[in-house]
Amino acid sequence: MINQEQLNAIKERVAKATPGPWLVEESRYEGRFNAASADENYDLPACLMGIEDAEFVTHSREDVPALVAEVEYLRGMLRDTRKIVRQKVNEIKTLQNACRNHKAKQEALVTGNEQLRETLCFYGDLSKYVIIAHMNKETDLAVDLGEKARQALGGKAHE
Known part of the structure; x- marks a missing residue:
């Protein structure tokens, strides 16, 4: 699981990276590709890499921010869910206490009714x-x- 410090570091690297989208261009070297920014204002050094690596790198500019946003969203949902669960647990405990109190009162009434019945039987x-x-x-x-x-x-x- 990514902790907040790691998440912040990823966000910092994303913020410092050349803005996307990025492109993959075929290199003059056979079987190699260059990654380059689609924005003409940014000069990326040509990186020689295989097609799988180039695809990974070109998608990472969009994927990493999306994943970071998803992690943050899910953490917020988890935090909210935990809060709701704590509230529901407290409600359940309150209801359990009320049920115990009700049961004790009910048992006292049953005992009282039995005593009254015995008395009525005696007098009847x-x-x-x-x-x-x-x-x-x-x-x-x-x-x-x-x-x-x-x-x-x-x-x-x-x-």
Whole structure:
């Protein structure tokens, strides 16, 4: 991976290079080619090279700046993506905490409901009122005989 220092050095070399586009011209030497600037204001020394090298050199003037721009673009995208991922991770952690809190509250409600159900079952049990009936006392319990508790349980006193 190219670090920023290397990238800056490439950009500096690109800035100092003869402006493109460049051309490949056939040399007076058989099988050799010269690279030259298409701009008549710049004199490039004739370089003797093979066709593959000449093609590489002539394309490098456009390719290198394009690659540098692409690297910088992708780094920006990566930086933005990392920022978004960090935000989403924080959102997920917040949601996980909310779910844990909700689950704890739900478990507390279930426990509370179980306790209330046990209490209603106790008060809905008609056999508990036999003693009150023998005592011949008129209390709310004696009059109700657990009816409200049985209604709260859906008409059932025991399960």
